[in-house]
Amino acid sequence: MTAPLLEVDDLRTRFLTPRGPMQAVDGVSLTLAAGETIGIVGESGSGKSVLGRTIMGLITNGPTTSVTGSVRLDGVDIHGLTAKGRRALWGTRIAMVFQDPMTSLNPTKLVGTHLTESLRFHRGLSRGAAATRAVELLKQVGIPEPERRAGQYPHELSGGMRQRVVIAMALACDPQLLIADEPTTALDVTVQKQILDLLQSLAERLRMATILISHDLGTVSGRTDRVAVMYAGRMVETGETGRIFAQPRHPYSGALIESIPRLDAATHSLLPAIVGQPPNMLNPPAGCRFAPRCAFAQDKCRTESPELVDDVACHFPLTHALEVPA
Amino acid sequence: MSRTLPKTLLSAVGFVAGIALILLSASPDYFVTALRLVVAVAGVALMIVSGSALGKRLFGDDFDFSFWFSVTWLVLLGLAVALAAWLPLGEHIDVANSLDQPINASPDPFSANPLGTNLFGLDLLARSVYGARSSLVIAVTAVVIGTVIGGAIGMVAGYFQKSVDRVVGIFTNSLLAVPPLILLIALATVLEPKIRNIAFALSLLTIPGMVRLARATTMLYAPREFVVAARALGATRARILFRELLPNVLLPILSLAIVMISILIVAEASLSFLGLGIEPPEPTWGNMIAEGEGSVFEDYPHIVLVPGAFLFLTVFAFNLVGEKARRRWDPRSVKL
Numbered sequence: 001m002t003a004p005l006l007e008v009d010d011l012r013t014r015f016l017t018p019r020g021p022m023q024a025v026d027g028v029s030l031t032l033a034a035g036e037t038i039g040i041v042g043e044s045g046s047g048k049s050v051l052g053r054t055i056m057g058l059i060t061n062g063p064t065t066s067v068t069g070s071v072r073l074d075g076v077d078i079h080g081l082t083a084k085g086r087r088a089l090w091g092t093r094i095a096m097v098f099q100d101p102m103t104s105l106n107p108t109k110l111v112g113t114h115l116t117e118s119l120r121f122h123r124g125l126s127r128g129a130a131a132t133r134a135v136e137l138l139k140q141v142g143i144p145e146p147e148r149r150a151g152q153y154p155h156e157l158s159g160g161m162r163q164r165v166v167i168a169m170a171l172a173c174d175p176q177l178l179i180a181d182e183p184t185t186a187l188d189v190t191v192q193k194q195i196l197d198l199l200q201s202l203a204e205r206l207r208m209a210t211i212l213i214s215h216d217l218g219t220v221s222g223r224t225d226r227v228a229v230m231y232a233g234r235m236v237e238t239g240e241t242g243r244i245f246a247q248p249r250h251p252y253s254g255a256l257i258e259s260i261p262r263l264d265a266a267t268h269s270l271l272p273a274i275v276g277q278p279p280n281m282l283n284p285p286a287g288c289r290f291a292p293r294c295a296f297a298q299d300k301c302r303t304e305s306p307e308l309v310d311d312v313a314c315h316f317p318l319t320h321a322l323e324v325p326a
Numbered sequence: 327m328s329r330t331l332p333k334t335l336l337s338a339v340g341f342v343a344g345i346a347l348i349l350l351s352a353s354p355d356y357f358v359t360a361l362r363l364v365v366a367v368a369g370v371a372l373m374i375v376s377g378s379a380l381g382k383r384l385f386g387d388d389f390d391f392s393f394w395f396s397v398t399w400l401v402l403l404g405l406a407v408a409l410a411a412w413l414p415l416g417e418h419i420d421v422a423n424s425l426d427q428p429i430n431a432s433p434d435p436f437s438a439n440p441l442g443t444n445l446f447g448l449d450l451l452a453r454s455v456y457g458a459r460s461s462l463v464i465a466v467t468a469v470v471i472g473t474v475i476g477g478a479i480g481m482v483a484g485y486f487q488k489s490v491d492r493v494v495g496i497f498t499n500s501l502l503a504v505p506p507l508i509l510l511i512a513l514a515t516v517l518e519p520k521i522r523n524i525a526f527a528l529s530l531l532t533i534p535g536m537v538r539l540a541r542a543t544t545m546l547y548a549p550r551e552f553v554v555a556a557r558a559l560g561a562t563r564a565r566i567l568f569r570e571l572l573p574n575v576l577l578p579i580l581s582l583a584i585v586m587i588s589i590l591i592v593a594e595a596s597l598s599f600l601g602l603g604i605e606p607p608e609p610t611w612g613n614m615i616a617e618g619e620g621s622v623f624e625d626y627p628h629i630v631l632v633p634g635a636f637l638f639l640t641v642f643a644f645n646l647v648g649e650k651a652r653r654r655w656d657p658r659s660v661k662l
Contacts, residue, residue, distance in 0.1 A: 058558060091559035104551035108573035117569070118559045169559065 039220030112150030340376025396643035416449025472532025480540025
């Protein structure tokens with residue numbers, strides 16, 4: 001196997017807030033090969049967006065943040081680079097798709113300008129060449145009448161169209177790694193599927209490695225090669241997508257999968273939910289962070305923090321497959 | 327069509343008749359004073375009502391007569407100011423050339439001095455137009471200086487925040503803490519009363535407001551995802567400030583700038599009225615009004631009313647246009 005495109009090793013992101021330090025990402029390691037897709041799932045506040053932005057290098061060491069560990073893209077440590085060095089990577093090697101297409105486009109700029117700016121900036125294209133390429137990009141992300149759309153303002157486009165523009169912006173300079181941070185959360189369900197299908201086919205066609213961040217297990221299943229489950233800043237389980245959905249080994253992954261509403265569930269049956277709420281990250285519980293909500297927790301869980309061994313961070317991993325596989 | 331045409335014609339006739347009534351009331355020959363007032367008011371009312379009806383008929387129901395009246399006034403004034411040297415106006419500054427003119431002549435639209443003359447026989451229409459020159463140049467220059475400097479400081483403070491913002495906050499609050507008129511009087515005593523210096527002094531009044539608006543608007547837009555997205559595509563800070571934030575900050579700032587112009591026109595007039603601004607015989611609206619001091623106003627009210635009307639209409643027009651611009655581009659009403 002060739003060297004992976006992205007290697008994240010023991011990445012920790014800590015914010016110094018006025019109320020004390022907050023460990024948003026706590027020792028996450030993962031690797032990603034070219035063309036591979038990994039899904040990162042977890043509840044709100046589990047640190048998945050911060051993880052995405054730290055991998056990107058948007059969050060880095062600063063007066064109120066500390067990042068340790070390493071993120072290597074083709075062997076180059078992103079956090080070891082100067083601000084200028086990172087800027088040269090952004091857009092050309094790594095790109096990001098954001099959650100809310102309503103706010104991720106500048107209301108005063110034409111759709112076409114959003115695309116041509118980075119083309120001219122990074123690729124040094126002429127005005128005309130950039131405009132031609134922008135129309136091609138819009139066509140590539142499935143926008144009808146791309147010539148007309150390029151001359152419109154973002155408010156003239158629907159939410160789904162805008163998200164397509166955001167994707168086209170990210171793809172403009174052929175990045176090797178695309179980080180999609182909840183790309184469909186702000187969209188209608190029908191549009192969600194279109195956007196996810198689009199991302200998937202583009203990733204395959206352009207052989208782009210993709211990190212798909214989502215709180216929705218449904219978006220991740222069937223579209224990713226591997227999944228990493230995050231809880232309270234830690235990666236609690238990782239593995240091949242089919243395996244995790246069929247036989248989750250961490251009680252949290254199991255509970256997450258069981259709480260997906262199912263069409264074949266008995267009528268009026270109660271949706272299984274995880275009791276309690278995610279821990280306060282300013283003051284996380286000792287031991288396993290999921291222990292206070294875990295149905296299988298034992299004394300050891302409340303005192304000793306489990307390491308990620310064999311793809312799962314749990315003292316007493318589940319051993320049986322789910323009764324009804326997802 | 328057959329029914330609407332007479333109505334359009336009627337409003338057009340009413341509009342023209344209104345203007346004619348105003349002109350008639352301004353000429354001394356036709357009516358006694360009390361009647362002139364009545365005719366003038368009737369003329370204004372007729373002009374507004376039929377002008378509004380005419381506009382609605384021609385341009386649709388959302389036609390705003392006062393807005394277009396203001397725009398027309400500002401355009402006419404701007405043209406007159408720009409072309410003053412080539413217009414067939416009377417003498418505005420050199421007393422030697424006005425020796426043969428009647429002094430303190432009342433306005434008569436159909437005479438050589440349509441708006442009358444002052445104590446030295448200088449033509450009031452000419453003086454008002456040339457006065458507009460200094461008033462507008464001073465106000466616009468001051469606002470441009472204030473907008474550029476204040477806007478830049480405010481955007482930097484709003485974008486970088488932290489210590490930069492704190493320093494800027496102290497600076498703007500200190501400027502706001504000084505009473506404007508006292509500041510102006512203090513500056514006027516040290517600076518020579520030239521157009522450039524007065525514009526500079528007045529620009530100090532606009533800076534704090536501009537800083538605050540630019541800062542607040544920048545802070546509103548800076549956390550939006552499109553700024554992070556631009557950063558994630560490799561944009562530098564300068565690029566983000568100029569290309570991403572500036573276009574969003576510009577609209578609300580420009581609408582405040584228009585309103586500021588009207589405030590500064592009044593401020594400049596006040597300074598000139600107090601004798602601290604441009605000095606006569608060089609006309610400005612302020613020192614023209616000051617010519618009516620003492621019993622002059624009682625005997626020859628037009629000496630004060632003519633520049634007063636120019637001042638009123640111009641400030642009114644700038645306010646109205648600025649208000650409309652503000653309502654159109656108010657940052658709070660920006661929906662995304």
